[in-house]
Amino acid sequence: MGLRLTKAAVLLLAVAWMVPLALLVVTPMKSSEEYASSSQWALPDDPLQLFDNLQTAWNSAGVGPGFMVSLSYGLVGAVVAIFCGALGAYALTRLEIRGAFWWFLLVFSGTLFPFQMYLIPLFQMYTDTELYDTWIGMALFYAAIATPFCLFVMRGFFSTVAREIEEAARLDGATSWTVLWRILMPLARGPIAVLILFQFTWIWNDFLFGLVLSTTDGIRPIMPSLAGLQGQSSSAGTPVVLAGALLGSLPTVFLFLALGRYLLSGLTLTTSGRTV
Numbered sequence: 001m002g003l004r005l006t007k008a009a010v011l012l013l014a015v016a017w018m019v020p021l022a023l024l025v026v027t028p029m030k031s032s033e034e035y036a037s038s039s040q041w042a043l044p045d046d047p048l049q050l051f052d053n054l055q056t057a058w059n060s061a062g063v064g065p066g067f068m069v070s071l072s073y074g075l076v077g078a079v080v081a082i083f084c085g086a087l088g089a090y091a092l093t094r095l096e097i098r099g100a101f102w103w104f105l106l107v108f109s110g111t112l113f114p115f116q117m118y119l120i121p122l123f124q125m126y127t128d129t130e131l132y133d134t135w136i137g138m139a140l141f142y143a144a145i146a147t148p149f150c151l152f153v154m155r156g157f158f159s160t161v162a163r164e165i166e167e168a169a170r171l172d173g174a175t176s177w178t179v180l181w182r183i184l185m186p187l188a189r190g191p192i193a194v195l196i197l198f199q200f201t202w203i204w205n206d207f208l209f210g211l212v213l214s215t216t217d218g219i220r221p222i223m224p225s226l227a228g229l230q231g232q233s234s235s236a237g238t239p240v241v242l243a244g245a246l247l248g249s250l251p252t253v254f255l256f257l258a259l260g261r262y263l264l265s266g267l268t269l270t271t272s273g274r275t276v
Contacts (some may be wrong), residue, residue, distance in 0.1 A: 012024060018239065023040065023242075024242055024245060024246055024249075025246065026043065026044060027238065027239055027242045028041065028045045028049075028053045028054070028239050028240075028242045028243035028246055029044035029047045029048075029049050029050045029053075030045075030049060030239050031046075031049050031237075031239065032237030032238070032239055032240070034049075034248055035237065035238055035239050038213070044123075049239070051244065053239050053240050053242075053243035054243045054246075054247055056240045056243070057186050057229060057236070057240050057241070057243040057244035057247060058247065060226065060229050060236055060240070060244070060246075061225055061228035061229040062130075062217035062218075062220060062225040063222065063225045063226060063228075063229055063244050063247070063248075065217045065218040065220075065225075066217070066221055066222040066223075066224070066225030066226075066255050067222050067225075067247065067248070068203055069135065069138075069220075069221060069222075070203070070221040070222040070223075070251075071251065072135070072139070073138055073139055073142050073203050073204075073221060074142075074199075074200040074203040074204045074251070075200065076139050076142075076143065077139060077142030077143045077146055077199065077203045078146065078195065078196050078199040078200045078203065079140075079196075079202075080143035080201070081104065081142075081143050081144075081146035081147045081149075081150045081195075081199055082154070082192055082195050082196070084143070084147045084150065084151070084153040085147055085148075085149075085150025085152075085153070085154045085155075085195070086150075086154050086185060086188075087180075087183075088107065088147075088151045088154075088155070088167045089151055089154035089155040089157075090154075090158060090176070090180045090184065092104055092151075092155055092183035093155055093158040093159045094158065094166065094176070094179070095176070104151070104155060105188060106187050107146045107147070107151055108151065109154055110145075110148050111148045111149060115145070115208070115209075116208070119208070119209075119212055122141070122209075122213070123212060123213065126213060127133065132213060132214075133213070133214050133215050133216055133219050134219065135219055136221065137213065137216060138210070138213060138221070139211060141213065142203045142206070145209075145274055146199040146203065147178075149195075149198070150195050150199065153191050153194070154188065154191065154195075157187075157188050157191045158184060158188070161184060161187060162262050165183060166179050166183065166184075169182075169183055193259045194257075194259070194263060195263055196259065197255055197256060197259045197260075197262075197263065200251075200252070200255055201252050201255070201256075204221075204222065204223075204251060204252055205223060205252070206221060206223060207224060207227065209225040210223055210224045211223075211224040211227070222248050223248070226244050226245060226248050227255070229241055229244045
C-alpha cells in the first residue's frame with residue numbers, strides 16, 4: 001500500500017511538472033492571433049510557426065547577442081573557475097601550506113553572504129576601473145564568483161586521493177605540475193563534469209548581476225535580455241515571449257543531457273575517492 005501511494009505521489013508530481021513544460025513547448029507554436037482566439041491548451045494549427053516565433057525572439061531586445069555572449073560567459077567562467085579551484089585545491093591538500101584550512105575558509109567565506117551585498121562595491125569598482133559594461137568585466141566576475149565552490153569540490157576530491165599515487169609519480173621524476181595535470185585532473189573528470197554543469201547553469205541563469213553590470217547588446221547576458229523581451233510582450237505577443245524562454249532553456253537542457261550521467265557519480269567522488 002505504501003509503495004502504491006509513493007508511486008502515485010511521484011506520478012502526480014511528474015504531471016504537475018510536465019504541465020508548464022507542455023505549455024512552454026506548445027504556445028510558441030502558435031501565432032499571436034491563434035493564441036488570442038483559442039484556448040491555451042489547444043494544439044497549434046501550424047507547428048512550424050515555432051520557427052518564425054524563434055526568429056522573431058532572436059532578433060528582439062538583444063536576445064540573439066545575449067544568447068551568444070552568455071555561452072561565452074558560461075564556458076569561460078566555468079573553465080577559469082575550475083582551473084583556479086584545482087590550483088587552489090592542490091596547494092591546500094598537497095603542498096602543506098601553513099594554515100591551509102584557514103586559507104580555505106577565507107576563500108569559501110565569500111559564498112556565505114548574500115550576493116546582493118556585493119552589488120554596490122562591485123558596481124563602484126567596475127565604474128572606476130572601466131570594467132563596467134565590458135565582456136572582460138563580466139567574464140572576470142563570473143569566473144571569480146564561481147571559484148569558491150569549485151575550490152570546495154576539488155579540495156574534497158583531492159583530499160581523498162591516496163598519496164601513494166603521488167609518491168609513486170615522484171619516484172619517476174614527476175613535478176608538482178605533472179602530478180596535478182597528468183594524475184589528479186584525469187581522476188577528477190567526474191567532479192569536473194559536475195562543476196561544469198553547475199557553474200555554467202548558474203552563470204547562464206544569472207539575472208541580477210547581468211542587469212546591473214551591463215547595458216548594451218552583445219555584453220548583456222541572455223536573462224536580462226529575455227526580461228526586456230517580456231517588457232515588449234504587448235507588441236511581440238505571448239508566443240514570441242515564450243519562444244524566447246524556450247530558446248533560453250535549451251543550452252542548460254542539452255548540457256544536462258550530455259553530463260547528467262556524471263551528476264551522482266561526480267558528487268559521490270568528493271567523499272568516496274573512487275573514479276568513474
